[in-house]
Amino acid sequence: MDVETLRERASDLPREPGVYQFRNGEATLYVGKAVDLRSRVRSYADPRSARIRRMVDRVDDLEIAVTDTETQALLLEANLIKRHQPRYNVRLKDDKSYPMVQLTAHEAPRIEITRDPAEAATVFGPFTNKGRLETVVKALRETYGLRGCSDNKYAGRDRPCLDYxxxxxxxxxxxxxxxxxxxxxxQSAVRFFEGETGVLTDPLRRGMETAAESQQFERAAHLRDRLETVEAFHGDADDAVQSMGESQEHLVDVVGVAIRGEDATVARLRSDRGKLVDRDRHTLEAPATDDEAESAVPAVLAAFLVQYYAERQLPDALLLPERHGDPEVAAWLEAEGVAVRVPGAGREAKLVELALKNARQNVGRRDECGMLADALGLERARRLEGFDVSHAQGSSAVGSNVAFDDGSADKSGYRRKKLTDENDDYANMRRLVTWRAERALDGRDDRPDPDLLVIDGGRGQLEAALEALDEVGWDVPAIGLAKAEERVVTPDREYDWPRDAPHLHLLQRVRDEAHRFAVQYHQTLRDEVSTVLDDVPGIGPETRKRLLGRFGSVENVRAASLEDLQSVPGVGERTAQTVKERL
Known part of the structure; x- marks a missing residue:
């Protein structure tokens, strides 16, 4: 886009806060936020660097979204960066988006919290406090009876569901x-999100007063708490971002940044009342700048602070290696009550140096998730879910579903399920994947959809999983990884990657963790049903484990011959006879 065209387009823009996107065809090149859209976009007509000039030359379209507040612009920018992965933005790999509320374009619109709203939906947000948002949405549903079910559940019903x-x-x-x-x-819900708080607070207050008059004090207290949450929802910033107020700085996050080429690592240390309680590292893509020393680290810091603290508890204070230089980020942190310091000496400076050392250790590390995506031809492979089943000759059958984010286990995303007792691994895998897919499509699973399913097993287990995905209609890619030859099985082909390939190691970690989690759950259930053996004289905990390990279940122990029982270490003729008599 030439300079004159850009100036003309900018002159038509409003002088309001919002987000702008520079696009080239279907690709988003850059997403930016602005307090004044007209002024900010016009500034690109006089590029500040050769890199910005090259980007502007590639632009053939401009899109804007006006927001109510500067903070909403800040959060919307973060969401769009995560969704579109623009080439010229600093991008935190595989992190959460901020939640929004959408009312779907349907004859009977559905209200739901989402991170990826549909294009035709009426959307409000983004918001930073998901817990408060969930309370508000539930209050709207109870007050106005708005549906939360999927379109599939809505269609073809002949009687109301339990929500009614x-x-x-x-x-x-x-x-x-x-x-x-x-x-x-x-429309009442729309008016609430547009700022007409009384649409919801008035009925809540009436309900609270009625409950109190009827001496339903528990319900009155519940409605009072909900009313306080709703009243705080819009707040001074009008976007669900509330000040933390006075702080004693119990929680302090320390951030260090290291950059090598287009790879950046941010190390975060958390101090709680003076003690280090947590540390982690995060990888970002940082497009090369024309003046690395002056602008690279501040740009990474500003991008990280906004993109990372989605749905996470903000600390009381942030210690940074240098100023991030973004006035909108500074205003947001100030509104949240977060103190930001760049220490020059003392204990705080030593903590920053420790964070910098952690970042330098990780910068430039091979990106396993990116390599996996490239090897399989996927757009991304940051969030993986592993599946395995475990049973003993068909008894105590269970399934495991583990989650990995950016190469690390996300134990909050682990799930497990009892399955039908059947000595058929394929059928059990089909049931397990069907369960996960149905929960995802019905909105009953609060985890984000994975980029890839990793099935513990070969062609047979993978085909069972694919049948389940196809039947339910959940569009998520899946591969299998068997232990015997460590060959990666896809719907179309098989891969024999080198044993030292980092992306193969990633799949092995997911597969092995799914297996461990399934076996652990199976053993727990098996032990629960084995208590009848505890009453048999001569059978202690170790012998019981050997019997169950050999025969798989109490029923199989009961059916075993005396000779078979005596083949188990620790079970002699007398003990075997006692087992037969007691069982």
Whole structure:
């Protein structure tokens, strides 16, 4: 885009806060935030560096989104960067997006919290406090009966679901409420998010007073707490970002940055009341600048602070190696009550130096997730989920579902499930993946969708998983990894990668962790059903484990012959006879 065209486009923009996107065809080149969209975009007509000039030359389109506040612009920029991965932005790899609320474009709109809103939906946000947002959405549903079910569940119903009985939905699916009346209730929710707080606070306050008059004090207290949350939702900033108020700086985060080429690492240390309690490292893509010394580290810091602290507890203070130089980020942190310092000496300076050392150890490390995505032809492979099943000759069958983020285990994302007792690994894998897929599509799983499913097993287990995905309609790629030859099995082919390939090691870690988690759960269930053996004289804990390990279940122990029982170490003729008599 030439300079004159850019100036003309900028002159038509509003002088309001918002986000702008420079695009080239379908690709987003750069996402930026602005307090004044017209002024900020116009500044690109006089590029500050050769790098910015090269980017502007490639631009053929400009998109903007106006926001109510500067903080909303800040958070929306972070979401768009994570979604589009623009070439000219500093990008934190595989991190969370900020939650938004969408009302879907449907005859009976659905209200839901999402990180990836549909293009045709009515969207509000983004917001930083998901807990507060969930309280508000639930209050809106209870007050106005807005549906939260998927379109699949909505279609073809002949009677209302449990949400109707619980007072969470007015059941437009079966016309318990007319569509016109339902859409009026939807508009009440729209008015609330647009700032008309009384739409929700007034009915909550009336309900609280009625409960108190009826001496339903527990319900009155519950409604009072909900009312306080709703009243704080818009707050002074009008975007659900509330000040933390006075702080004694119990929690302090220390940040260090190291950059090598286009790879950057940010190391974060957390101090709680003076003690180091946590440390982690994060990889960012940092496009090369024309003046590395002057602008690279501040740009990485500014991008990291906004993109990282989505849904995370902000500390009372941040210690940085240098100023980030972003006025919008500074205003946001100040509104949140976070003190920001660049220490020059003393204990705080030593902590910053320790964070810098941690960052330097990691910078330039091979990107296993990126290599895996490239090897499999995927857009990304940052979030992986592993699946395995475990049973003993068909009994105590269980399934495991583990999660990995950016190469590290995310134990908050681990799930496990009891399965039908059947000596069929393929059938059990199909049930396990069906369970995960249905929960994802119905909105009953609060985890983000993975980039790739890793199935413990070969072609047979993978095909069972693919059948489940196809039947449910969950569009997520899947591969299998068997232990025997460590060959990666995909729907179309098999890969025999070198044994030292980092991306193979990543898959092995996911597969092995899924296996460990499944076996652990299976053993727990097996031990639970084995208590009948505890009452058999001569059978101690170790002998019981050997019996169950040999025969798989109490039923199989009961059916075993005396000769088979005596083949187990620690079980003699007398003990075997006692087992047969007691069982």
């Amino acid at each position: 009985e619980m007072g969470l939905c007015s059941a437009p699916c079966t016309r318990e409420i007319g569509l016109e009346s339902y859409r009026e209730d939807v």
